[in-house]
Amino acid sequence: MTTPNPAKLVLASGEVFRGTGFGATGTTLGEAVFTTGMTGYQETMTDPSYHRQIVVCTAPQIGNTGWNDEDGESRGDHIWVAGLVIRDLAHRVSNWRAARTLEEEMQAQNIIGIKGVDTRALTRRLRTEGSISAGIFSGDDAERSDEELVEIVRSQPEMAGADLxxxxxxxxxxxxxxxxxxxxxxxxxxxxxxxxxxxxxxxxxxxxxxxxxxxxxxxxxxxxxxxxxxxxxxxxxxxxxxxxxxxxxxxxxxxxxxxxxxxxxxxxxxxxxxxxxxxxxxxxxxxxxxxxxxxxxxxxxxxxxxxxxxxxxxxxxxxxxxxxxxxxxxxxxxxxxxxxxxxxxxxxxxxxxxxxxxxxxxxxxxxxxxxxxxxx
CATH class of the missing domain: 3.40.50.880 (Class I glutamine amidotransferase (GATase) domain)
Known part of the structure; x- marks a missing residue:
């Protein structure tokens, strides 16, 4: 058993969603958006169009097909999402093409994720109020006060006007x-x-x-x-x-x-x-x-x-x-x-x-x- 890694997803509006970190540990900032695809998380994460975006998956379980060496959509299989927000991380990979787990690839590419989030509530918030600046903070970074983390999130550039x-x-x-x-x-x-x-x-x-x-x-x-x-x-x-x-x-x-x-x-x-x-x-x-x-x-x-x-x-x-x-x-x-x-x-x-x-x-x-x- 591994020691739980506390994590927070913080929105610029001041809302905080608590969960457990996975992948790399630390801080990442971006615009929180949601994707409704029930499959294809590897293609999503390597799509350059997701640069500077923290992706919320509406499908409740992510990671069950692992990570392979064929389905990446960027040169070098580079992950472009700023971070990943999910409900449940699959405990076991169950696909014959998988070369490693999703978490192993995220660790290798220093991508920060948070699991255990109520992604239904979060998606309803993004659908109702709109995409918003956000940040994922895990490990020691998550120990900082919510007020301090909100200010960090608000200080990042907006997506409108971004030349990326x-x-x-x-x-x-x-x-x-x-x-x-x-x-x-x-x-x-x-x-x-x-x-x-x-x-x-x-x-x-x-x-x-x-x-x-x-x-x-x-x-x-x-x-x-x-x-x-x-x-x-x-x-x-x-x-x-x-x-x-x-x-x-x-x-x-x-x-x-x-x-x-x-x-x-x-x-x-x-x-x-x-x-x-x-x-x-x-x-x-x-x-x-x-x-x-x-x-x-x-x-x-x-x-x-x-x-x-x-x-x-x-x-x-x-x-x-x-x-x-x-x-x-x-x-x-x-x-x-x-x-x-x-x-x-x-x-x-x-x-x-x-x-x-x-x-x-x-x-x-x-x-x-x-x-x-x-x-x-």
Whole structure:
């Protein structure tokens, strides 16, 4: 038996949730958010879009599948979440692919967690009042007074206005080669790209040149791309003026464009739309989205705290021709996709690479292939 490690989850509002620490011991700060996925915690924790966020899992038991060496969604299997909040930690790993336990990996990567928290009450609070600055304090750090810990939590920067893509983006360009015949070359901007995205491109014969966020348009022209892609990523899209300018250059050059998540917000801004911070965001693998062009409904994987302002199905003028909001969330009406009516550029707010998550939206990659073929 190990000695219990006292821990506190402290919210900027002054609320304190007590539990037991697991993983590394110490202090971590971030924005408290919740995810409704019942599986896929490894993919969630390694998703760069969760940078600077303390993730609350609504599923009551976490850790039962352990940690493997295949399912990480960042290069080097790096964990990006600031901390993890759960109800129960599985005592035993029960998956044949597991190489170690969740707690062992968290200790190795110095990630702090807290268990034994009433995550139902916490999730209701975040859903009602909204995502909020928070901190996990364990070990000796948890012995400090609640008032002192609240002040530490309140002193951290807010997520609104945070420019974080540079923190998670690759330092230099790299190439993911296609499987089989090379059909197209796509430049992918790494705003926090998940590894399953280039894998989906590769399976369709695409050579993916992954470039750091903010790479100038003149630089990517050297690769003579058939198309340009902008990935998911963390932070406030209102800070991404450089990427908006790049995408406008892409559209002016009439290069086929595809974006997901952060890339959807960037395309929207390039088309003249505004963004705003959601109350508690969409994070999970069961979010229903309606395609207003086809009437089809997909169950999608999502992770975003910001969104575009717009009306579904209503065309609007842009510098690049008419555009339209193509998708919205059936839960709350949030914009989930936008496109030029010409079809040369489109994006969605959710994750068609589905890691983890349902595969309903995977045909969006085939749509990009059709766009590249038509352009040629």
């Amino acid at each position: 893509a540079g923190d998670v983006s690759a330092d230099e360009a790299y190439i993911v080669e296609p499987e089989g015949e090379h059909r197209f070359t796509v430049v992918a901007y790494d705003m926090g790209i998940k590894t399953n995205t280039p894998r989906n491109f590769a399976a369709r014969g695409i050579r993916t040149v992954v470039v750091p966020s903010g790479t100038p348009f003149d630089k990517i022209k050297e690769y003579n791309p058939d198309g340009v892609f902008v990935s998911n990523g963390p932070g406030d899209p209102a800070t991404a003026d450089d990427m908006v300018a790049v995408v406008r250059d892409v559209l002016k050059a009439d290069i086929p464009f595809f974006g997901i998540c952060f890339g959807n917000q960037i395309l929207g801004r390039a088309l003249g739309m505004e963004t705003y911070k959601l109350k508690f965001g969409h994070r999970g693998i069961n979010v229903p989205v309606k395609n207003h062009l086809t009437g089809k409904i997909d169950i999608t994987a999502q992770n975003h705290g910001f969104a575009l302002k717009g009306e579904p199905g209503k065309p609007f003028d842009t510098d690049f021709g008419p555009a339209i909001v193509t998708h919205t969330c059936l839960n709350d009406g949030v914009v989930e996709g936008v496109a030029l009516e010409s079809g040369r550029a489109y994006s969605v707010q959710y994750h068609p690479e589905a890691a983890a998550g349902p595969h309903d939206a995977n045909p969006l990659f085939d749509q990009f292939i059709a766009l590249l073929e038509g352009a040629k």
